[in-house]
Amino acid sequence: MSSSPTSDLIPDYLADLVSGLDGFVRKEVIGRHETHRALLEDPRQHYDNDGRLVPEVVQIIRDIRMASAEAGYFNLAVPTHLGGSGLGHLAYYLAWKRVYELCPPGNWLAQFAISHWAFGPSIALEGITDEVKERVWPNLISGEQILCFGMSEPGAGSDAMAMTTRATPSGDGWALNGRKIWTTHVPIADWMVVFAVTDPDAQAARKGGISAFLVPMDSPGLELHSIIKMWGEIGGNEGETVFEDVRLEPWQLIGTQHRGFRAAMQGVSLGRIYNSARAVATGTWALQTALDYGAQRETFGEPLLDRQAIGHPLAEASARLHAAHLVALNTARLLDEGRPARKELPMMKYLAIEAANYAVDRAIQTHGAIGFSNELHLVEALSTFRALRVADGTDEILLRTILASLRSGDVEL
Numbered sequence: 001m002s003s004s005p006t007s008d009l010i011p012d013y014l015a016d017l018v019s020g021l022d023g024f025v026r027k028e029v030i031g032r033h034e035t036h037r038a039l040l041e042d043p044r045q046h047y048d049n050d051g052r053l054v055p056e057v058v059q060i061i062r063d064i065r066m067a068s069a070e071a072g073y074f075n076l077a078v079p080t081h082l083g084g085s086g087l088g089h090l091a092y093y094l095a096w097k098r099v100y101e102l103c104p105p106g107n108w109l110a111q112f113a114i115s116h117w118a119f120g121p122s123i124a125l126e127g128i129t130d131e132v133k134e135r136v137w138p139n140l141i142s143g144e145q146i147l148c149f150g151m152s153e154p155g156a157g158s159d160a161m162a163m164t165t166r167a168t169p170s171g172d173g174w175a176l177n178g179r180k181i182w183t184t185h186v187p188i189a190d191w192m193v194v195f196a197v198t199d200p201d202a203q204a205a206r207k208g209g210i211s212a213f214l215v216p217m218d219s220p221g222l223e224l225h226s227i228i229k230m231w232g233e234i235g236g237n238e239g240e241t242v243f244e245d246v247r248l249e250p251w252q253l254i255g256t257q258h259r260g261f262r263a264a265m266q267g268v269s270l271g272r273i274y275n276s277a278r279a280v281a282t283g284t285w286a287l288q289t290a291l292d293y294g295a296q297r298e299t300f301g302e303p304l305l306d307r308q309a310i311g312h313p314l315a316e317a318s319a320r321l322h323a324a325h326l327v328a329l330n331t332a333r334l335l336d337e338g339r340p341a342r343k344e345l346p347m348m349k350y351l352a353i354e355a356a357n358y359a360v361d362r363a364i365q366t367h368g369a370i371g372f373s374n375e376l377h378l379v380e381a382l383s384t385f386r387a388l389r390v391a392d393g394t395d396e397i398l399l400r401t402i403l404a405s406l407r408s409g410d411v412e413l
Contacts, residue, residue, distance in 0.1 A: 009329050014091055018098045021073060025102045025113060028067045032060055033107045040109070047235025051227040052187045061188070064112045065120070065143030073114055074143050077270075078121045082128075083141045090332040092270065093277045100281035105377035105384070117270035118149035118193075119185055124267035125193070125214075127255025132214055135251075136191065148189035150180035150215075150241060151264055157182075158397050160195075160264065161206055167196040167213065167248055174198070176213070176246040179225075186239035187227050189217055194243070199258045212260030213252045221246040231383050269335075271392035272345050276328045276352035279388065282381055283321045283356030289376070290314055290363035304366060313362045320355035327351055343405035346398035353395075357385040 007015070039045050039056065046057045053061075068074035077092040078084020085091075095114055103110035115121050121140050128137065139145040156162040165178025176196055186192065194215045202209030215222065221244045228238040255263055291314060294305040305311045331344040360381045364371035371378050389395050 006325065006329065010090075010094065014087070014094055017076070017087070017091060018094050021095060021098050022102065024068065024071050024073060025099055025110075028064055028071075029099075029103060029109050029113050030107065032064060033103075033109050036060060041106075043234050047233075051229055051235035053235065053237070058188050061109070061112050062144060062146075064109060065115075065146075067143075068113055068115075069141065069143040075115050075121055075141055077123075078115060078141075079123055079126060082121060082123075082126060083137065084115075084121060088332075089270075089273055089335040090329070093273050093328055093332045096274050096277035097281045100278045101285070104282060104285040105381045115143070116274060117267045119147050119189075122267065122270055124263045124270065125254060127212075127263060128214065129251045129253065131251035132254075136214065140191070145190040146185060146188060148183050148186045148192045149267060150183045150186070150192045150194045152182040153179055154181050154240075158394055161203065161210070161261070163195065163197060163210065165194070165196045165243065166200075167198050167211060170247070173250055173252075174213075174248040176215070176221075176243045176248050179240065179242050181240040182228070182238055183241060185237050186217075186224060186241055187237060191216055192222075192241070193254065193263075195260055195264055202258055208258045208261065210259075210261045210264075211257050212254040212263045213248050214254055215246065215248070215252065219246050230387075268392050269345055272349040273328070273332060275388050275392055276324065276348050279352035279356035279385065280321055280325045280328065282384070283317070283324075283352075283359035286356070286360040286363040286378060286381060287314060287317050287321065289378070290317075290359075290366040294366050310366055314366065317355070317359040317362050320351070320358055324348070324352040324355040340410075343402045343410055346393060346401045349393060350395060350398045350402075353385055353388050357382070357389070360385060 033040055040060075046054055048054050065074060072085065073095070075084035076087045076095060077089070078086070080086035099110050099113045117124055120143065121137070140147065151160055151163070153163050153165060155164065163178075165176070165180065167174035167176045176194065178196060180194065183192065192215045194213050195210055196213065197203050197209055198211040199209035223242045223244070225240045225242045227236050228240065229236045230238065254260060291305070294310055294314070295303055297304045305314075327344070328348050331341050331348040334341040334344060360378055364378050364382065367376065367378070370376065
């Protein structure tokens with residue numbers, strides 16, 4: 001890892017880990033993107049007529065995940081008792097940040113370089129049964145198979161406790177009925193973690209009542225109802241799924257019955273760390289892109305950066321990104337030490353996404369019309385961060401959580 005003003009805040013062993021990640025990413029992620037550039041950069045080639053990624057692309061994704069597992073990076077933050085390296089939240093943040101520093105917008109394979117909490121093994125699944133560990137886990141740890149995370153529903157987004165999907169007792173297991181939406185990577189997933197109501201009274205009282213289950217995507221009664229297309233694309237990685245009397249066996253229960261919402265919140269916490277790392281890295285890339293262009297582009301006989309109207313917003317973008325990075329480092333440290341971070345986690349994501357969004361917007365403004373071109377990928381970044389103001393906690397939910405902590409007396413920095 002290169003020297004920076006925050007290098008002293010990072011333990012040497014994590015700095016070495018991140019430095020070692022460079023070679024892997026350049027070979028296995030960037031190298032594959034270069035080899036398959038025509039396929040990966042043309043939506044008409046990498047999506048089929050239904051909007052699903054074609055098998056060749058899915059195999060590239062699988063190859064990256066398996067190569068990462070073989071190299072020791074894929075499961076770096078997965079607890080050791082689940083077969084991972086157990087390196088914790090700071091390692092997770094720093095590793096993802098480095099991945100996105102090396103792979104700015106345009107290389108969308110970056111998201112598969114490490115086990116994302118919603119697409120592979122993570123602490124959110126620490127309650128899996130012994131049968132899952134024996135039958136399923138090896139293929140997930142190896143990166144060969146892909147997970148997705150089914151929590152949101154058409155009528156239950158931010159208020160996830162309002163979900164209506166139910167798992168009702170049937171024999172020694174359950175029958176699953178309901179619907180999930182906005183499930184990322186469901187079109188290519190092998191397994192889905194499904195959250196369903198198992199105790200309606202407890203759910204109505206907001207005292208639990210929701211359980212988590214590991215469900216194979218080829219289960220009878222499970223249907224991928226639609227692939228959701230966004231941003232004008234001809235395909236997508238989000239989908240809506242319908243369950244009609246899907247049989248669930250006892251071995252598929254994750255954790256304690258009626259207490260599955262804890263796994264969901266563990267996952268969302270990891271998601272906020274991931275999104276913060278991605279935002280800080282991509283925002284810094286956008287800032288550097290604008291600085292480079294502003295230094296060489298002349299208008300009325302002067303470089304753009306000599307004009308305060310252009311340069312000062314970029315300075316502000318740098319300040320915002322630096323602050324977001326420091327908050328992320330502190331939050332990850334608190335979590336690794338087992339200390340409360342109830343307000344810091346939402347602060348981290350809120351600040352990082354805001355900082356990245358501002359940096360990308362100012363980079364586009366600095367470039368002028370060319371900033372909208374596909375070649376620069378700035379608009380791609382802008383749409384990403386607009387979406388991330390909703391994913392893993394909307395801005396409003398984040399601020400609501402922060403305010404609740406403040407009102408309870410947690411005002412210390």
